[in-house]
Amino acid sequence: MTTAQNFTLAELVICAAAEAWRDGGEVLATGIGPLPRIAAGLAKLTFAPxxxxxxxxxxxxxEPVPLGAPRSERPSPSGWMPYRRVFSSVWSGRRHAMVTPVQMDRWAQANISALGDPMKPKVQLLGVRGFPGNSICHRNSMFIPHHSKRTFVEGEVDVVAAVGFGTGRWPGGKPHPVDIGIVVTNLCVMDFNGPDHAARVLSLHPGVTFEEVQDSTGFPLIPADPMxxxxxxxxxQLSIIQRLDPKGVRAKVIKGNPPGLRAA
Amino acid sequence: MEYKTMNKEMTLRSVVSELRDGMTIGIGGWGPRRKPMALVREILRSDLKDLTLVAYGGPDIGMLCAAGKVKRLIYGFVSLDFIPIEPFFRKAREAGGIEANELDEGLLVLGLEAAGQHLPFLPTRVGIGSDVMKFNPGFKMVQSPYEDGETLLAMPAIKLDAALLHTTRADRLGNTQTDGPDPYFDALFARAAERCYVTAEQLVDRMDLSHPDKVKANLFERYLVTGVVEAPLGAHPTAAHDLYGWDHEHLNEYAELARQEDGWNRYFEKYVAGDEETYVERAGGSDRLASLPLPAM
Known part of the structure; x- marks a missing residue:
């Protein structure tokens, strides 16, 4: 299969994000938001059946459900997964979610709850939702549509919804194992597998420099060797993405829907 | 023949007259899905106050916050789904006037399960290391008595004075059936409560005689049910599978009003003031509400 010449950054990101589920075993894959959901479907239809x-x-x-599919076109079910069973799956560890936090810090802690003081928030966001349980029970990957210091904050996130590698919050100072997969942004793919779980850049999207990524991040990054x-x-991949997103929702996720190859 | 004389039928008003200021009340459903809104509206019409509410919240929580009925919230989330943050909940939180015990969604399951089993707590890893501990300063840890010695969160029981649920159908004995793809956690709310009041789209005399084929839709035993109220379209503006979907138009108007200074009063006067009959009429009439489509995914 030949590499395409015409593709958007969103499509590149979807393919990179699908890699989160490679060799991860028979787990419940949950992609929250359009790009992660298309990515999970792409993984299932290519290398992770x-x-x-x-x-x-x-x-x-x-059969992954295409975005915006009417009820009448939904595939027939193979099993039942009401929320009660979703929690059972979470608690068993046999799940890998890809989520989009509002803030993330150097310890891989993530926030979707609120901005400012949690007791009287400046901005109420979604609340912690399932993040505390997800993050302590199973692997989580992240998709960040706009890589910036507002998202990758300098200090600690305002509200720790997803737990991370910091030691200060654990009983007896003894950290619980935390499993972060990959972090896919509009600039690069990262993980937290550097020394002492430092954030590490695994790959740069075409035309992006490490310096640009570092300048857009509130904490130090390490280039992977090799990056x-x-x-x-x-x-x-592009034809499957089109099938999973026939109405082109993916064009609205990354600001300006830029091409995958930056103009020189 | 005892059961033939048992009749748990109540009215919205008689249910609300059994509730008291300061009670802890659990509300079933999930976000904009299967909320006992007719009962919520009856509370809005009453002078009940200082409530502690427990829910996977939707407009139930937003409206009760807006009306100043709430002292404390214990919640997994408060969302309208297509409007991710419930607009009046957001307003109340940003004003800081409500005690907020934000929970991980799964911790709420464990708290209700502990209450239903009359246990003081259930152990879990969920919440440890996160700001759930800050939202809930009373939470304590417990050490496994076994070889592993692991330190776990002792998720305390969330006991309810009353639970309010919406179902598809009920009979006068208190048997209920709930259609739809997901039972959510209505059964846990019923078990965690001293008293459980159920609204139903349809009230029948004897479920065993009229709907035996649907028996798997029965989510909890009738001994948990204190009273049943017939409330057709009683979940509006939330969805009641498989009958009708949530009302986008209505909820958009509601969200728009949340941006305005006296928005809540205007919503109340336009829709809630009066009774359920006038409500259905003002919301567009029963034909319109009954044909609202179920949401696409």
Whole structure:
């Protein structure tokens, strides 16, 4: 399969994000938001047929549900997954979610709850939702549409919704194991597998420099050795993405819907 | 023949007359789905106050906050789904006037389960290391008595004075059936409560005689049910699977009013003041409400 020449940054990001589920075993894959959801579907339809997905409501499906599909076109269910069972899956550890935090810090702690003082927030966001349980029970990856110091904050996140590698918050100072997969942004792919769980840049999207990523991040980054370039999608991947997102919701996620290859 | 004379039928008003200021009240459903809104509106019409509410919240929580009924909130989230942050909840939180015990969604399950089993707590890792501990300063840790010796969160029981639930159908004995793809946590709310009041789209005399084929839709035993109220369209503006979806138009107007100074009063006067009959009429009439489509995913 040949590498495509015409693709958007969103499509490149979807392909990079799909990699989160490679070799992760037979787990419930939950992509929250359009790009992570397309990415999970792409993983399932290419290299990870073993992953389980839901229709976004209460059923497991073997065919990923395209974004915005009317109820009448939904695939028939292979299993039942009401919220009670989602929690059972979370607590068992057999789940890998990809989420979009509002803030993330050097300890991989993440916030979707509120900005400012949690007791009287300047801005009320979503609340901690399932982040505390997800982050202590199973692997989580992240998708960040706008890589900036507002998201990757200098200090600690305002509200610790997802736990991370900091030691200050654990009983007896003894950290609990935390499993971060990959962090895919509009600039690069990162993980937290540097020395002492330092954030590390695994690959830069075409045309992006390490300096640009570092300047957009509130904490120090380490380049992976070697640090690659995020691979371009191939035609098969692009056609699956189109099938999973026939109405082109992916064009509205990254500001300006830029091309995948930056103009020189 | 004892059960033939048992009749748990109540009215919205008689249910609310059994509630008291300061009670801890659990509300079933999930966000904008299957909320006992007819009962919520009856509370809004009453002078009840200082309530502690426990919920996976939707407009139930937003409205009760806006009306000044709430002292304390114990919640997994408060959301309208297509409007991710419930607008009146947001307003109340940013004003800082409400005690907020924000929980991980799963911790609320464990708290209700502990209450239903009459246990003081259930152990879990969920919440440890996160600001759930800051939102809930009373939470304590417990050490595993076994070899592992792990330190766990002792999630305390969330006991409810009353639970309010909406179901598809109920009979006069208190048997209920709840259609739809997801039972959510209504059964846990019923078990955690001293008293459980159920509204139903349809009230029948004897479920065993009229709907035996739907018996798997029965989520909890009738001994948990204190009273049943027939409330057709009683979940509006939230969804009641498989009958009708949530009301986008209505909820958009509600969210828009949350931006305005006297928005809540205007909403109340326009829709809630009066009774359920006038409510349904003002919200567009029963034909419109009954045909609201279920949401696409």
């Amino acid at each position: 073993e992953i389980l997905m839901t229709d976004g409501e209460a059923y497991l499906v073997e 690659g370039i995020t691979p371009a999608p191939n035609d098969e």
